[in-house]
Amino acid sequence: MTLKVYLSGEIHTNWREEIMTGAESLDVTFSAPVTDHDASDDCGVAIMGSEEDKFWHDRKGAQLNAIRTRKGIEDADIVVVRFGDKYKQWNAAFEAGMASALGKSLIVLHGPEHQHPLKEVDAAALAVVEHPTQVVQMLVYILSGKLPN
Numbered sequence: 001m002t003l004k005v006y007l008s009g010e011i012h013t014n015w016r017e018e019i020m021t022g023a024e025s026l027d028v029t030f031s032a033p034v035t036d037h038d039a040s041d042d043c044g045v046a047i048m049g050s051e052e053d054k055f056w057h058d059r060k061g062a063q064l065n066a067i068r069t070r071k072g073i074e075d076a077d078i079v080v081v082r083f084g085d086k087y088k089q090w091n092a093a094f095e096a097g098m099a100s101a102l103g104k105s106l107i108v109l110h111g112p113e114h115q116h117p118l119k120e121v122d123a124a125a126l127a128v129v130e131h132p133t134q135v136v137q138m139l140v141y142i143l144s145g146k147l148p149n
Contacts, residue, residue: 001143006076007032008069008099009092010084011040015109015132019080022136026143031072033065033091040065073099078142080135083110083118093121100124107135 005028007016020030034040044060051057073079079099081092099106108125109132110118122128129135137148 002027002029003139003143004029004031004075004077005139006030006072006079006099007082008073008079008095009082009109010086010089011035011037012084012086015082015084018132019135022133023139026139028139028143031076033069033072033095069095070098073102073104076104078105078107078139080107080109081121083108083114083121085111085113093118096121096124107138109135 003026005019007019007030011033016030016032016035023030034043041058041061044062044064045051045057047064048060051060073095076099079095081096081099083089083092096106096108106125107127107129108118108122109129111130115122127138129138140146140148
């Protein structure tokens with residue numbers, strides 16, 4: 001069985017690479033949003049034309065990114081959403097909600113400091129973990145039924 005996993009949320013740390021490296025031997029295909037912050041912010045105006053008003057600049061980028069995100073989540077078997085420490089990731093909350101609404105298996109990844117503010121997001125998830133290695137262990141278990149050493 002091949003799993004398609006969408007890695008969503010925080011873009012300021014290497015958590016995606018940790019999961020992908022840990023799962024190299026597994027039959028898993030990963031996808032993700034664009035993690036180049038400038039490219040993600042400016043994609044709309046780069047393709048559809050510049051905007052003088054920052055609101056419309058951001059809106060064009062957000063809508064174009066939403067097309068990509070929706071497709072990635074729709075195609076995924078499992079969606080992993082990471083909430084980081086440094087920034088408020090409103091997009092991650094949106095993506096977790098989208099995954100839940102589409103009936104996708106949702107794994108939420110965050111530290112204990114976000115336990116209370118994310119209680120509703122966590123309640124929609126099938127699993128909540130603190131470390132990328134736990135996501136890898138879940139993927140191993142899902143694919144093989146084997147527990148970690």
